[in-house]
Amino acid sequence: MNNFDFHNPTHILFGKGRITDLKDQIPDDAKVLIIYGGGSAERTGVLGQVRDALEGHSLVEFGGIEPNPRYATALKAVNIIHNEDITFLLAVGGGSVIDATKFIAAAALHDGDPWDILTSFGSVITQAMPFGSVLTLPATASEMNANSVITNPEKGAKLPFRSAHCFPVFSILDPEVTYTLPDRQIANGVADPFVHIIEQYLTYPVNAPVQDGFAETMMRTLIDLGPKALANPKDYEIRANLMWTATLALNGLIGAGVPQDWASHMIGHEITAYNDTDHARTLAVVLPSLMNDQRGPKCEKLLQYAANVWDIRDGSDNERIDAAIDATRAFFEDLGIKTRLSDYDVDASGIDHIVAALKDHGMTELGEHGEITPKDARRILEAAA
Amino acid sequence: MNNFDFHNPTHILFGKGRITDLKDQIPDDAKVLIIYGGGSAERTGVLGQVRDALEGHSLVEFGGIEPNPRYATALKAVNIIHNEDITFLLAVGGGSVIDATKFIAAAALHDGDPWDILTSFGSVITQAMPFGSVLTLPATASEMNANSVITNPEKGAKLPFRSAHCFPVFSILDPEVTYTLPDRQIANGVADPFVHIIEQYLTYPVNAPVQDGFAETMMRTLIDLGPKALANPKDYEIRANLMWTATLALNGLIGAGVPQDWASHMIGHEITAYNDTDHARTLAVVLPSLMNDQRGPKCEKLLQYAANVWDIRDGSDNERIDAAIDATRAFFEDLGIKTRLSDYDVDASGIDHIVAALKDHGMTELGEHGEITPKDARRILEAAA
Structure with a gap:
């Protein structure tokens, strides 16, 4: 066996009805940016469950993360974070939304050109905003790792990055939300x-x-x-x-x-x-x-x-x-x-x-x-x- | 499958020669209490490797943790922590030493009678000192969980406790240190x-x-x-x-x-x-x-x-x-x-x-x-x- 490091601090909350536990996972005084993809999160009721669970929290929403999430879209979310003094990110979606959220969490605190995050494969990241996820599409394991892949169509590039700063603080996995996929x-x-x-x-x-x-x-x-x-x-x-x-x-x-x-x-x-x-x-x-x-x-x-x-x-x-x-x-x-x-x-x-x-x-x-x-x-x- | 929470933040450093990585795992300005058991940690050279790796750190040592670690012995370590202003604990040993260190880490910050920690099975613990481990005897998994068992012969009791505050920050697992067991x-x-x-x-x-x-x-x-x-x-x-x-x-x-x-x-x-x-x-x-x-x-x-x-x-x-x-x-x-x-x-x-x-x-x-x-x-x- 080769030498290795294993470190995975993400807290998994797994099972039926776990979205209601969101309230205990995000600080009461946080200003939360909910990040999601297309209309399915709304249509399936998952976003509604999230809003209900976080009643009393200060919430801002940012939709429109694409499958194969795009660099330019992620940067729009970074602007909102800066303009709205967001303190906590919550990804509601599958691997694309969580991947984008990792990039957003790192880019929001990055000095310099955020493109460096991708060309360095994440090695320039020294800090990231705290974020959690509510997983709606099991596939990538982005909900419990520190990896991400971002696409930049202008440059014809789809580039992976990784940083130990980019683990979700928590991820909620409710299998029932996958029934409608x-x-x-x-x-x-x-x-x-x-x-x-x-x-x-x-x-x-x-x-x-x-x-x-x-x-x-x-x-x-x-x-x-x-x-x-x-x-x-x-x-x-x-x-x-x-x-x-x-x-x-x-x-x-x-x-x-x-x-x-x-x-x-x-x-x-x-x-x-x-x-x-x-x-x-x-x-x-x-x-x-x-x-x-x-x-x-x-x-x-x-x-x-x-x-x-x-x-x-x-x-x-x-x-x-x-x-x-x-x-x-x-x-x-x-x-x-x-x-x-x-x-x-x-x-x-x-x-x-x-x-x-x-x-x-x-x-x-x-x-x-x-x-x-x-x-x-x-x-x-x-x-x- | 039943609903569950999974959360294990311990950083594992596994393999040959990993004890030298200790220096990067403990803050430079920490005052460290090294906690160990009998003479084998010294005899096998593991304590020497630990001291070498932590050269430059402020170190205090506490030996004598028993197999089936005892309540009274653990309390002696708690006294040293208070008297010496210790800020970080390092267990060097097997499950007994790591179990004792968990109890010591919690008892050092516990208001009231430390015996409550055991009779409540850990539920009274609200905080614990940070601690790591260098594992010398694989068996109990104490190096990567938040469980402990403490023995009190005066009361004829061997009682388990658990607290989410009692995960090791890190554990170093070098299989070569097991050769002499x-x-x-x-x-x-x-x-x-x-x-x-x-x-x-x-x-x-x-x-x-x-x-x-x-x-x-x-x-x-x-x-x-x-x-x-x-x-x-x-x-x-x-x-x-x-x-x-x-x-x-x-x-x-x-x-x-x-x-x-x-x-x-x-x-x-x-x-x-x-x-x-x-x-x-x-x-x-x-x-x-x-x-x-x-x-x-x-x-x-x-x-x-x-x-x-x-x-x-x-x-x-x-x-x-x-x-x-x-x-x-x-x-x-x-x-x-x-x-x-x-x-x-x-x-x-x-x-x-x-x-x-x-x-x-x-x-x-x-x-x-x-x-x-x-x-x-x-x-x-x-x-x-």
Whole structure:
């Protein structure tokens, strides 16, 4: 096992009816900016529940955070914070809203150009405003980590950052608020954590049976419950287990002490930056092709994945790896997520654009060995055409 | 899954050579009380590593915390804190030293009789001094939770408490410091987390596949690595995996959202209070007998445990449960841990004493259903004679 630090101070309040506990999580004298996305937070009643829970608090609202949240929009919220003397932020939404809130929390206290936060991958952040979240769309685990991804279409960039100052103080996870999510978002909310787990698991063995066993448990749970969640939208137990799995998939736990990959994510981000494809869907395109391409360096873990996640134990090494990749692709497709670039209107010139963007953004040494170059990414993308 | 809160702010620094990172975890201007146990912390060089890492800090030392740490000893440390204007505590040791430090941290800031902390199970605690730990003996997970158990021999009491104010700010886990531990402590450090896991797992199903899978992963890891740790004292990978497993076994993770038992612990504490038997050994005595006694209410989880932890899948329900209990007992015995009360010189009058103590301490409704009474505890103990 590798040396590691694990530190995750976010307080999770999980379960039915927990939004009412908001009042105890935010100081009485705080001036709160509620940050949300489109109209669904209002339509589903979640914003109403939040307002009720915070009755007596001083509230300002800022809606309009996009999927793949945009830099310019986040800066508008920063202006409101300064103009209104906001002291606490509350994200009400999914990963996009929480990601944006992290950026807003850091940018509001940043001296200098906020763009530096992204180009430094967060390393310039020395402080951030306190913020909590009410999660409405389980997928990214942004509710329990210090990671964020911000898109700047003017620069054709979708850039991740991280800072220890950007953990939510608390996050409220009520599985019932997910009952009204469209199938597309539920499917994304299964595929995205699945690939988060894979990025921290499918590398090379370092003798970490607990991290591996946790990862395998969660992948089996997603495989079991993903299709059931689509078939039974109001089954509390299914939604609860998916919600907690998505959070644990990227809260630092299973990645502690093991190598990590993240090449599928970095390549996928450039697909989204290119044509706004849903994040999870870009992962479902890249991952099976990357698994196939990297079967050499990933051989041992691919065989372990085949056996412990898919119960594939017979055949030659290559046959078992082929079967595991096929099962992975079929898992995504069965959720209604297409796994080819052509399904998302990305052609050869699109691949050219994506590979160029990887170079532009310094993504030239990807993967757990830092050996996946833009040339390799091109081969992986071409095989996913 | 049940509603739950999960909040664990302790920063873990894990791996070889991490004690040198102490200097960055404690404020430069802190006046530090180093709290430790017997002579082993000095003899093994860990205290020396700590002093080296904190060169330049103002340090005071307090040794002599006992296994099953004692109330009167902890109060001596509280006096030193007040007399020396200590601002930060550093526990260097195992669960006993860290447990004592939690009590000291709370008692130092408590108005009124510190005994109230124990009789209220911690609910009177409103603040505690900041403290960190350097773990030398993995077993209890005290390094990453807010729980403590303090013994008061004058009152024949061993009482647990918990407070959200009593999380370590940080804990340093260097597996290399465990190389010199005696076999007895390594064996205890396998059995104790095993039973911690069982207390959070072996109840009744609530549809929590992730928590169950995590628990089963860790139990299989302890079963695999426990005997190997005894045979290979300087195998870093084995010690590292045991150390991290022991921490994760009781940091709140696998207990979130599921019922919990803790009857074996409460009965075991009274055995220790009676004749100072090692905590882990009391658990190894009580657990197999309790599993057998409670096979009715625990039937479903016992069968799941048999299948997923021991790969016992053939036979009638009772046959599989019998085999799982036998395997559990053999696991403890193979670690050199005896599993009968007679092995620890507890006879019929000892059982009388232990059952009376359970009543005295209000432990009258134990287990996940609150249905294990002192009468049931007597039956469980008599079957463990």
